[in-house]
Amino acid sequence: MDLQTRKLNVIEYLIGLTDESIFSVFEEIVNESKSGGAKTNKPLTQQDLIERARKSNHDYLVGDFKDQEQLETESKNW
Numbered sequence: 001m002d003l004q005t006r007k008l009n010v011i012e013y014l015i016g017l018t019d020e021s022i023f024s025v026f027e028e029i030v031n032e033s034k035s036g037g038a039k040t041n042k043p044l045t046q047q048d049l050i051e052r053a054r055k056s057n058h059d060y061l062v063g064d065f066k067d068q069e070q071l072e073t074e075s076k077n078w
Helices: 003-016 020-034 046-061 068-076
Strands: none
Touching: none
16 A cells, blocks of 8 residues: 555544544644654653552542454454
């Protein structure tokens, strides 16, 4: 598949996109690309890890997660 076709496929995907969180990730990548660089991977602090764990626990308790079956189904549509 040539680059032009791939670009058109991405545009079509974006037009049909309704999930704002996915769009935000894409937008961030575009903005980083425009600014000339990607994020540097810096080590997480202990506080960062604790905060991520708290958020993960909260998301799980309120049902904001996907199980293995949902992820496998979703990945087939990539």
